[in-house]
Amino acid sequence: MEKSSYLTLLKKFEHSDDWGFGDAFELLCFHTHVLANAFDSGRAGFEKIDTALRDVWTTIEDSISDGEIRIKSGKLIDLSAGPVLTENSNIVVIDKEGFLSFYRKNKEKIAQYLSCAGLKIYQEEFLDRLAKKEPLKKPNPITDRTKRDRLREDYISAIAKKLKTKPNLQFPDFKDDYGFKKLLRGSGLPEDQQPKDSTLRRWIREVRKKVKVKAGKPVK
Numbered sequence: 001m002e003k004s005s006y007l008t009l010l011k012k013f014e015h016s017d018d019w020g021f022g023d024a025f026e027l028l029c030f031h032t033h034v035l036a037n038a039f040d041s042g043r044a045g046f047e048k049i050d051t052a053l054r055d056v057w058t059t060i061e062d063s064i065s066d067g068e069i070r071i072k073s074g075k076l077i078d079l080s081a082g083p084v085l086t087e088n089s090n091i092v093v094i095d096k097e098g099f100l101s102f103y104r105k106n107k108e109k110i111a112q113y114l115s116c117a118g119l120k121i122y123q124e125e126f127l128d129r130l131a132k133k134e135p136l137k138k139p140n141p142i143t144d145r146t147k148r149d150r151l152r153e154d155y156i157s158a159i160a161k162k163l164k165t166k167p168n169l170q171f172p173d174f175k176d177d178y179g180f181k182k183l184l185r186g187s188g189l190p191e192d193q194q195p196k197d198s199t200l201r202r203w204i205r206e207v208r209k210k211v212k213v214k215a216g217k218p219v220k
Contacts (some may be wrong), residue, residue: 010126017097018072020090021060021079024099027123028056028110031083034119052117053083055182056110060102068105069098100131112188144193151187151195152203158183159207171201 013019013027025031031053057079063069064076074092083089103110111121121127158180162169174180175197184194195203 018093019096021092021094022089027127028121029053029114030122049117052113055113057083063102069102070095103127104131109186112186116185144189147188154183156203156207159204160211163211171204
């Protein structure tokens with residue numbers, strides 16, 4: 001798309017109260033362009049890009065499920081195929097203000113997901129202006145200790161929710177779960193600072209004791 005045409009489209013977005021899910025997603029990551037070039041990066045590179053895009057996609061879906069972003073038309077299930085396989089993601093229309101509120105709250109997390117694949121927020125300046133949010137600043141970075149503490153809190157909370165509905169889940173079930181992998185990727189911790197398996201096992205034991213759920217036999 002030519003630059004002048006895209007600027008016209010941005011003006012249209014700015015004055016509209018409703019955004020197509022696909023359009024909103026595209027403002028965060030120019031996925032149609034990214035995916036078109038992802039195959040050139042080889043299988044490992046493509047999988048990394050695909051994972052980053054799915055992380056952003058599902059983060060928006062989660063905010064819709066939580067009621068932070070309101071659906072104006074369409075159904076959330078229409079997006080279940082993800083960014084690669086969904087034919088028309090604009091079939092779901094969301095409210096702009098809800099999305100901008102989501103953006104203000106989750107900008108750093110989104111930037112972290114994209115950075116795992118060497119990507120950046122596509123229309124960051126445009127979204128920052130509409131959301132009246134200051135651009136991400138490099139000075140005074142959050143320490144790894146703070147990131148780790150936040151990760152521990154989020155991971156333990158997620159474990160508790162899982163165990164209440166599926167008490168027989170074992171460590172491999174948590175380790176291989178997409179949602180838990182997403183928490184680790186979104187933590188912002190470098191790979192050498194990610195919690196080891198022994199730490200994750202300890203967190204699971206702590207939660208089992210707290211919610212009084214005993215470990216059952218592995219689910220076959």
